[in-house]
Amino acid sequence: MEIRPILASLRKHRIPAALIVLEIALACAVLCNAVFMIGQRVASIHWSNAIDEQGIAVITVNGADPKLAASEIPRNLVALRGIAGVTAVAAATSMPLDQNPALSPFVAKPDANTTVNTSVYFIGSDGERAMGLRLLQGRWFNAGEYAGSGFKNFSSTGHVALVTQSDANRLWPGQSALGKTLYSNATGWTVVGVVADVLAQDPKFSGPGGMYSSVFFPLQPDGVMGDYMLRSTPQDRERVVREAVQVLGKLQPGAVVEGKTYAGMRSDYFADSNSMVWMLVLVCVVMLAVTAFGIVGLTSFWVQQRRRQIGIRRAVGATRGHILSYFRTENFLLSTTGTLIGVMLAFGINLYLMEHYEMNRMPWYYLPGSAIALWLLGQLAVFGPARRAAAVPPVVATRSV
């Protein structure tokens, strides 16, 4: 295909050509950044969390008298174990993604500092099974450790702790964390086990450094434990929530009892991200549609305007294929120019967003990705008008006007 005649023709129609280029450039810039944001949010919605997310039901009891906790919690646990389908029950202070951060700094030496905020979880007897933690090294807490560990001023009076794999690698790189001492505010605990990464209570607040930084302590029945974790099969979980709320509502009439499946808790946490993803997807789709119709509209008029020229070309021997490929090549040239400008614009917008928002650098492959998308869109949009152009009969050339 000869490009020179196309360039000559484009030079004569500078303004419409420039408009198509501008539209494609803008669409490319917005698309790049929107798709990048969608990708980031979708990735966050799928953050892994090494607990049995599908099988846990969480019942929260607030406002019970803390002085009675030592007798009430064991009684409640017995009652909850009686619910059909429940395989494990335990009390805990908080859950991953419950948006109630209890954070402390933990370090490997008593006088060291850190900027990482670690989420602190206190779990009651059988907590590892009720939560579905995955042990990678070491052992679980034993009965004596559960019974002998208390809670004072946000920290454990016991002597043992479980850490996540991320924290083990952060605090003791290249070494085994087992048997090491974990410090916070000059108090130390011995690490007895390493579990697979569990999310923070509020990973967006904790930031990338604290997302998988979690520590587990054993705790005897204590008033700070407001959550009951019930594990069952995913099919049973809704019923387990209903029955457990009834059971605890009767046992604790003076408290406020609320129940949720853990899956529900997780989707609550990501509800914002989820709706942002849908809104971005909607904007992208509508924007691409508008761009496509714009190209169709402009090219159609262009074709209409050049009916005579097309007729002459056909009369002097050009085939339909020639005409078709003429318009497609023309669109290809415009799209390429547009996407080149658009990619630069997208990069600039990304830099601006990095400066003013919590945004990462866009990986390079987003740029050619959306360039190709818009290039395909251009070819698709031009197909209709180009076919109509190809259908112009040669006889048009012989008519005056």
Added chain:
Amino acid sequence: MFAYYLDLALRSLRRNKVLTTLMVLALALGIGATITTLTVLKLLSGDPLPQKSAQLFYPQLDPYPKDQPFSRSGKKLPWLMSYIDAMNLLHARKAERQAVMALSQVKLTPQGQGGKPFYADGVLTTSDFFPMFDAPFQYGAGWGSTDDESRAQVVVIAGFLNDKLFGGANSVGRTIRIEDHDFRIIGVLRPWAPQPRFYAVHLGGRDYGKGEAVFMPLQSVRADGMTPNTVMSYGPEHTDMQHLETAQSIWLGLWVQLSSADEAPAYKLFLGNYAQQQVALGRFQLSRVGLWDLMSWLRNEQVVPDDVRLQAGMALGFLLICVVNTVGLLLAKCLRRSREIGVRRALGASRGAIFLQFMVEAGIVGVAGGVLGLGFAELGLWGIRHQPAQYASLAHLDLSMFLFTFVVALVSSLVAGLLPAWRACVVAPAPQLKAS
């Protein structure tokens, strides 16, 4: 003449229905998206107390050790104050009004049989809170500074709680049970919830949405053992929640009302002197202080969620694409009508007249786009009201945004019409006539 242009424009638009629909639809989508996101942005970055905000200030001190600063960068001052500092500044009475505050989730137990307990947001504060923030009373009044000192068990409740518990009747003098302690109601507020919830920022409350249900004297509820939502320790120990008043922890927000913004430098000087005094006493290591007026504080703490600002930016980008699209389509139309323009010019129409005719046509597209865009904006806001966001229920189109829609529509369509109209009016009549 205008009526004639209008007629010509309508004819021309009607002649090519598909194209007209495309133009109007694209413009309407762009306008709809822009107005939806700008409405939300305007709502979220609004002034919570327009009549008062210039007089309200938020002081900050820094009790953190030098080598373990409050923020990772070490640049930000701590969000909250310790009890000792907040009370010292409160009792110094250097401002016209001053109040300290914390938020707490409290359990309310309705009186009578079968009343199920429930949780509500409570404000723990001091007497100046109500006059300082212009909180309007339906019944009764707030408490005085003597009630603060005497640890009076009194409470001011929000209108919505009064409706829920007492069916909206005057409940002053009645008792409600909060966290298993009896409190006497001394005031009922009218519906009152400044947006953003400026005083709740960093106190562990929501930044937007419904206000709190109960307002109680801080010292009274602390004597009852209630604890605030947010506590941050700056000492080597974890916070002892029983002894928050003496702990090395920050958990209170202090707001002051100055007679005018001119008083701010004097108050800042007072703060600076106070901090230096604390350094001399060995309580502080750093003597830096901060004093923000309400709007700067909200801006600085970036209360408006990033997502909302990103959405507004994206909608504007989208509108720009729609405008470029309209330019293209209008231009295509006008190029196609060269002959008609030639005839009109030959019959005596001036360049200005042609220009005006095309601008009127663009304007009509704009108005139609605006009307349809308003529909899209209402649809968008309806969608936002069904989102889980804190501010969802607030998303409504107000009169100013309603009018702004048409301004946006007209401006964008006229801008889009400029180039095509200019191209149209420079068409030379002779060649066009010759060709036919």
